[in-house]
Amino acid sequence: MVRTRFAPSPTGYLHIGGARTALFNYLFAKRNDGKFILRIEDTDLERSKIEYEKEIIQDLLWVGIRWDEGPDIGGNYGPYRQSERLELYNLELKKLVEKGLAYECYCTEEELEVQRKLQLKEKKPPIYDRRCLNLTEKKRKEYINEGRRPSYRFLVPHKTLEYTDLVHGKVTVDCSLISDPIIVKSNGIPTYNFACVVDDYHMGITHVIRGDEHLDNTPRQILIFEALGYKHPFYAHIPMILAPDRTKLSKRHGATSVKELKQLGYVPQALINYISLLGWSPKENREVFSIEEIIQRFDFDHILDHPAVYDLEKMKWFNHYYISNILTNQQVLKYLQELDNNVKNNIDLYGKIIEFEKSRVYSLLEFIDVFKIISNDIVDYDLSNVDANLFSLNIKNTYDDLVNIEFSSVDSIKQSLKRIIQKHNLRTQDLYKPIRFALTNTLEGIELPKLIYLLGKEKFLNRLKNFISFVDSKTKV
RNA sequence: GGCCCUGUCGUCUAGUGGACUAGGACACCGGCCCUUCAAGCCGGAGACACGGGUUCGAAUCCCGUCAGGGUCACCA
Numbered sequence A: 001m002v003r004t005r006f007a008p009s010p011t012g013y014l015h016i017g018g019a020r021t022a023l024f025n026y027l028f029a030k031r032n033d034g035k036f037i038l039r040i041e042d043t044d045l046e047r048s049k050i051e052y053e054k055e056i057i058q059d060l061l062w063v064g065i066r067w068d069e070g071p072d073i074g075g076n077y078g079p080y081r082q083s084e085r086l087e088l089y090n091l092e093l094k095k096l097v098e099k100g101l102a103y104e105c106y107c108t109e110e111e112l113e114v115q116r117k118l119q120l121k122e123k124k125p126p127i128y129d130r131r132c133l134n135l136t137e138k139k140r141k142e143y144i145n146e147g148r149r150p151s152y153r154f155l156v157p158h159k160t161l162e163y164t165d166l167v168h169g170k171v172t173v174d175c176s177l178i179s180d181p182i183i184v185k186s187n188g189i190p191t192y193n194f195a196c197v198v199d200d201y202h203m204g205i206t207h208v209i210r211g212d213e214h215l216d217n218t219p220r221q222i223l224i225f226e227a228l229g230y231k232h233p234f235y236a237h238i239p240m241i242l243a244p245d246r247t248k249l250s251k252r253h254g255a256t257s258v259k260e261l262k263q264l265g266y267v268p269q270a271l272i273n274y275i276s277l278l279g280w281s282p283k284e285n286r287e288v289f290s291i292e293e294i295i296q297r298f299d300f301d302h303i304l305d306h307p308a309v310y311d312l313e314k315m316k317w318f319n320h321y322y323i324s325n326i327l328t329n330q331q332v333l334k335y336l337q338e339l340d341n342n343v344k345n346n347i348d349l350y351g352k353i354i355e356f357e358k359s360r361v362y363s364l365l366e367f368i369d370v371f372k373i374i375s376n377d378i379v380d381y382d383l384s385n386v387d388a389n390l391f392s393l394n395i396k397n398t399y400d401d402l403v404n405i406e407f408s409s410v411d412s413i414k415q416s417l418k419r420i421i422q423k424h425n426l427r428t429q430d431l432y433k434p435i436r437f438a439l440t441n442t443l444e445g446i447e448l449p450k451l452i453y454l455l456g457k458e459k460f461l462n463r464l465k466n467f468i469s470f471v472d473s474k475t476k477v
Numbered sequence B: 001g002g003c004c005c006u007g008u009c010g011u012c013u014a015g016u017g018g019a020c021u022a023g024g025a026c027a028c029c030g031g032c033c034c035u036u037c038a039a040g041c042c043g044g045a046g047a048c049a050c051g052g053g054u055u056c057g058a059a060u061c062c063c064g065u066c067a068g069g070g071u072c073a074c075c076a
Helices: A018-030 A051-062 A086-098 A108-123 A137-143 A193-204 A218-228 A256-265 A267-275 A293-296 A312-326 A329-339 A340-357 A365-377 A387-400 A410-423 A429-438 A448-476
Strands: A005-008 A037-040 A101-103 A151-154 A160-165 A168-176 A182-184 A206-212 A232-238
Touching: A005 A206, A005 A365, A018 A037, A018 A051, A018 A206, A018 A232, A018 A256, A018 A267, A018 A293, A051 A256, A051 A267, A086 A151, A086 A182, A086 A193, A086 A218, A160 A218, A160 A232, A168 A182, A168 A218, A168 A365, A168 A410, A182 A193, A193 A218, A232 A448, A256 A267, A267 A293, A329 A340, A329 A365, A340 A365, A340 A448, A365 A448, A387 A410, A387 A429, A387 A448, A410 A448, A429 A448
Parallel strands: A005 A037, A206 A232
Antiparallel strands: A101 A151, A151 A182, A160 A168
């Protein structure tokens, strides 16, 4: 039985890279009828916050990833927060100490820092010199009397390690180049490399799928598995997602968290589809896949081993495609309600807006923009880039006909406008542009007859009049 | 700096020694549609990092150079 896990540390929001790691773990588990587990790695007491755990869970649920076991729903391998499994790590630590494979270290962080800098200065790799490996009992007592508390280090066997990565293939490592890692901090809390191994074993994880940044942790972890006498899981390191400047993705690169994307009007299906294609591709020459189709096709053979650059433009296109072609009007309305509380008070109007705008919109926010245009009258026009006098003139000249536009449907409005254009011998844009501008203060957006229909006769005429007097007042000054 | 990973259009990618005149998608450019802006449809431009090998034949295998990324914490 395949068991995979996503193991975030609750020190921040779920970002695009984390979401993809979670997704790939989920896909692989589902592809093989296995289980997907959510585990919270909160061993960093200072930075971990329960609020972040809640946010991460919310975001994961929003994108549509579901787990079979986790801190919120329990399971047979719990608890699923590392802070609640401290006895287990202690037990495992004891085993290693008894075997002589872990040892106390009384060095302070300051001392270690000094040593590290010295080694770096001499252009040597910063490796712990094992000065605490064979402490005399006397020295040990001395340290304790000084008030020092020991951390525990894992004794790395200096051998050559070979293992197979499901994405990268065979990996060989010279372990004499690896520094003895601290596995339990002086406050008694395990570090990542230890807790991770203990949990992956006791939770029965069969496949560890994670980002390439963990490649160098893998030999350490395998060594600890071996020291404990446990068989290690399979490893698959997936390529990282880079920002357009080809550095690690971070806040300064704009919208990188799932939460931000949601607020920007992206739809979860589009997000899933887009990130699934970052570093992985199905055989077919097509790019729109439902999550079920992706599960069916998911495999390690088509995972790339070089990083992918995150491109918001393509993400936008996916969003457009899903809104226009995949989602029903009802689904769009539902997402809109999640996005803006005000939507539920104007269901009918939003229903119309969705019907009219669905096929051309790139973001959910654009529906809300249309709503705002319709409900908020314009108090101040930006005349700097338009020929305001000509616009005003054209509206004045046709106003008596505009008053008589037939409002029964979008099409009747369109026909009325057509007649007016013919009657006055105008080009379409001579009438469309001024009206659009008078109505919205912009020159682009929703199709004009639809806008006029949504506005209704009263607002339509009021805004025209308002625009004319606005222009008059500006030109008189 | 040591160690590790990686290099196909601007970006995501197809490609597993002959089917490659290197295919698709986003973005870009042009046209059509519409007497508006978009959307849609059609078309165009655009890449095997470089240099050596191996081979009858290399985007594909090997070596080197260059370039990018990751990592060297009592963070995960």
